[in-house]
Amino acid sequence: MRTKLHLPKDRVDYARQLARKISAPVADFIDGHSSVTVERATLRLAGADGANADGVPVPNLVVDRLKAAGSEILEEGALLRYVNALVKEGVSVEQLNQKIASGFDIMTPALGDRGAIQRKTEELVNRSTARVKDNRAHRDRKQEEFRDRNSKPLLYLIVATGNIYEDVKQAKAAAMQGADVIAVIRTTAQSLLDYVPFGATTEGFGGTYATQENFRIMRAALDEVGEQQKRYILLTNYASGLCMPEIAAMGALERLDMMLNDSMYGILFRDINMYRTFVDQKFSRMINAYAGIIINTGEDNYLTTSDAFEKAYTVLASQFLNEEFGFRAGLPPKLLGLGHAFEMDPSIKNGFLYELSQAQMAREIFPEHPLKYMPPTKFMSGDIFKGLAMNTLFNFVSKATNQGIHLLGMLTEAVHTPFMMDRYLAVDNAKYVMNSMEGFYDDIEFRKDGIVVQRAHDVLNQAISFMEQVAGVGMFDSIERGLFAEVKRPKDGGKGLEGLIKKGPAYFNPFEAHFIRELGLGK
Amino acid sequence: MRVVKPYGDTMDDGKVQLSFTLPVPDGAKGREAARKLVLSWGFKDCEVVHSSPLSDEFSFYVAYGKSESSIDYDSVVADEADSDGTMSMDEVNEFIRQNIGRKVVVVGACTGFDAHTVGIDAIMNMKGYNHHFGLERYPEMEAYNLGAQVPNEKLIEYAVKVNADAILVSQVVTQKDTHIHNMTEFIELLEAKGLRQKFICVAGGPRIGNKLAVELGYDVGFGRGAYADDVASYVVNKIVEKKQR
Numbered sequence: 179m180r181t182k183l184h185l186p187k188d189r190v191d192y193a194r195q196l197a198r199k200i201s202a203p204v205a206d207f208i209d210g211h212s213s214v215t216v217e218r219a220t221l222r223l224a225g226a227d228g229a230n231a232d233g234v235p236v237p238n239l240v241v242d243r244l245k246a247a248g249s250e251i252l253e254e255g256a257l258l259r260y261v262n263a264l265v266k267e268g269v270s271v272e273q274l275n276q277k278i279a280s281g282f283d284i285m286t287p288a289l290g291d292r293g294a295i296q297r298k299t300e301e302l303v304n305r306s307t308a309r310v311k312d313n314r315a316h317r318d319r320k321q322e323e324f325r326d327r328n329s330k331p332l333l334y335l336i337v338a339t340g341n342i343y344e345d346v347k348q349a350k351a352a353a354m355q356g357a358d359v360i361a362v363i364r365t366t367a368q369s370l371l372d373y374v375p376f377g378a379t380t381e382g383f384g385g386t387y388a389t390q391e392n393f394r395i396m397r398a399a400l401d402e403v404g405e406q407q408k409r410y411i412l413l414t415n416y417a418s419g420l421c422m423p424e425i426a427a428m429g430a431l432e433r434l435d436m437m438l439n440d441s442m443y444g445i446l447f448r449d450i451n452m453y454r455t456f457v458d459q460k461f462s463r464m465i466n467a468y469a470g471i472i473i474n475t476g477e478d479n480y481l482t483t484s485d486a487f488e489k490a491y492t493v494l495a496s497q498f499l500n501e502e503f504g505f506r507a508g509l510p511p512k513l514l515g516l517g518h519a520f521e522m523d524p525s526i527k528n529g530f531l532y533e534l535s536q537a538q539m540a541r542e543i544f545p546e547h548p549l550k551y552m553p554p555t556k557f558m559s560g561d562i563f564k565g566l567a568m569n570t571l572f573n574f575v576s577k578a579t580n581q582g583i584h585l586l587g588m589l590t591e592a593v594h595t596p597f598m599m600d601r602y603l604a605v606d607n608a609k610y611v612m613n614s615m616e617g618f619y620d621d622i623e624f625r626k627d628g629i630v631v632q633r634a635h636d637v638l639n640q641a642i643s644f645m646e647q648v649a650g651v652g653m654f655d656s657i658e659r660g661l662f663a664e665v666k667r668p669k670d671g672g673k674g675l676e677g678l679i680k681k682g683p684a685y686f687n688p689f690e691a692h693f694i695r696e697l698g699l700g701k
Numbered sequence: 702m703r704v705v706k707p708y709g710d711t712m713d714d715g716k717v718q719l720s721f722t723l724p725v726p727d728g729a730k731g732r733e734a735a736r737k738l739v740l741s742w743g744f745k746d747c748e749v750v751h752s753s754p755l756s757d758e759f760s761f762y763v764a765y766g767k768s769e770s771s772i773d774y775d776s777v778v779a780d781e782a783d784s785d786g787t788m789s790m791d792e793v794n795e796f797i798r799q800n801i802g803r804k805v806v807v808v809g810a811c812t813g814f815d816a817h818t819v820g821i822d823a824i825m826n827m828k829g830y831n832h833h834f835g836l837e838r839y840p841e842m843e844a845y846n847l848g849a850q851v852p853n854e855k856l857i858e859y860a861v862k863v864n865a866d867a868i869l870v871s872q873v874v875t876q877k878d879t880h881i882h883n884m885t886e887f888i889e890l891l892e893a894k895g896l897r898q899k900f901i902c903v904a905g906g907p908r909i910g911n912k913l914a915v916e917l918g919y920d921v922g923f924g925r926g927a928y929a930d931d932v933a934s935y936v937v938n939k940i941v942e943k944k945q946r
Contacts, residue, residue: 340877354757355755366850367816367850370850383876383879384876483826559925592907592925595876598722602761
């Protein structure tokens with residue numbers, strides 16, 4: 179790629195070194211720990227599913243029971259007891275799920291022959307990883323068949339009715355209008371539930387529950403409309419909150435294509451405990467990597483809470499950190515949809531040039547990454563006409579800097595959840611802009627001493643200074659002191675700390691071992 | 702009496718711009734249906750200037766209508782907290798020093814399951830919004846922003862703990878009227894605890910007007926376009942008014 183910004187390579191390399199240095203102690207901590215949701219995700223991959231009469235999911239019934247039995251039990255991994263029960267009871271996974279849902283105590287069968295457990299587990303790992311590999315192969319095949327039929331960047335639209343069946347109608351209409359990616363936004367507060375609800379759902383606030391059945395329903399609908407439109411329509415959901423790895427596991431099994439997944443979002447913006455989040459993000463990302471799911475990181479959140487011009491460097495620093503945590507979980511650059519956003523105050527003089535600079539900088543520093551670009555939200559108002567104009571500039575910057583994933587802005591962003599016609603106007607606007615400037619990226623360069631180039635150099639330098647500070651203080655202490663997003667999070671504060679598990683010497687998790695081997699993460 | 706009508710390019714022409722979706726295929730029949738529908742709303746004439754398909758079963762229309770309706774402007778009473786009396790940040794602080802003589806304590810949160818901090822942040826955070834600094838920046842105020850997804854119970858507990866003068870309740874999500882339930886529950890809880898009179902209760906959010914807030918038992922409601930100085934001015938005036946009573 180020809181550089182337009184002339185960023186010094188040694189400075190960019192140095193920033194990556196800093197990211198490695200910052201994340202190293204965190205990575206050591208992560209490797210010694212699991213969590214209740216990592217264990218539940220492992221069970222889900224093995225086939226644990228369903229719920230009891232009160233709606234408590236089977237994976238929770240198992241892990242809660244093991245936790246109550248004494249801390250040393252979970253230190254060995256939940257899978258051990260689940261598979262032991264399978265072997266001892268001589269039942270299928272489905273039968274065991276049913277029994278557990280009806281009150282069967284997973285601790286009743288005494289721990290039997292390790293060899294038999296090992297063999298049975300291998301069978302489950304093979305079955306489940308084969309399904310995920312099939313999903314991956316199917317996606318690859320379809321994307322090859324419909325090659326060059328998607329827009330560049332990919333047009334990404336959100337549906338959020340609360341009712342999965344209504345979502346399907348809206349998603350199909352959106353795909354017919356030209357959306358390449360459909361995200362089903364989650365119901366408010368699902369991120370703070372320490373379980374994943376079961377089955378199809380029709381009630382949600384500001385969004386729809388992420389459940390495996392809902393994933394399956396939407397996947398089938400998008401495959402159907404994709405065949406009509408001769409485009410592969412990507413499905414997105416949110417592997418964030420207290421159940422990151424479980425949702426990643428469900429997504430892998432039901433062939434989702436993208437997952438919102440940030441290494442620090444939960445800590446900073448949802449007040450989830452920092453140790454828990456770091457442990458959860460690693461396992462969820464390993465699953466994403468194995469399933470070929472593109473992650474979308476949440477840097478846009480730094481800009482909705484702080485000033486987008488002054489704090490632009492926090493976005494770049496977070497991109498470096500998300501990249502490094504992604505690498506450590508086996509995600510290659512092409513699956514790292516690092517985030518950023520068009521959120522500067524529209525009254526800033528030359529604001530457009532600064533946005534252009536930021537987007538081009540991300541493009542050059544992360545050349546193979548499918549960058550996820552987020553539209554204006556903070557300064558959108560009831561003036562929908564102004565909003566449409568702002569979205570047009572956003573579309574322009576996205577195309578001019580060759581972004582990867584383009585979340586379409588809604589002219590009614592500040593008014594209501596989008597009407598069908600709002601989405602249509604968004605797609606229409608984007609298609610107009612992108613078609614009319616198809617060759618712009620290859621045709622345009624920036625003045626070496628101009629505003630755009632200078633701004634990128636400044637932001638890179640600020641990001642490096644900031645990362646030097648974080649490296650000096652240490653990641654955990656930096657979060658505690660409020661260095662990120664001006665939010666202070668105590669190490670032992672936040673939600674979910676009680677769900678952290680120290681791995682014992684005999685920790686048993688052949689799924690994790692399989693991912694480590696296949697993703698080349700062994701030391 | 703001053704009678705007014707919408708203005709296009711000539712006084713009293715009554716021109717109105719409309720756009721909407723119909724659950725029918727795009728085409729001549731759809732456009733005629735759209736036109737007749739607009740006429741049925743009382744418009745004198747209607748021109749459908751654009752239509753396009755949204756899917757096989759939905760279509761989008763842009764139309765202009767000519768309205769015959771008018772309103773007596775002088776008879777209108779505004780449903781918004783009176784922002785004409787808004788003081789600047791400096792004036793508010795001076796007002797507190799002169800008339801209250803101690804720090805004014807304000808606690809705010811986005812309550813219930815609502816995860817949107819934009820509203821409460823715009824009013825409370827240091828930075829504020831659109832060049833109106835937030836309450837945290839006011840030297841004569843102690844402002845506590847508890848963030849989002851705060852249960853009503855917790856918010857009240859906290860307000861009691863810091864001996865707050867005012868509680869700000871922000872609600873952004875309005876799907877299925879969840880904001881109404883939340884806001885009502887908050888007031889009911891306060892009343893059950895016998896604490897309603899202790900606090901000035903302020904509701905805010907893009908879809909919340911003063912009228913709705915007052916109906917639900919709040920002292921005041923601030924909707925779209927309100928800033929920290931509007932809220933601060935109201936609160937300090939109300940404290941003085943309460944003191945005099």
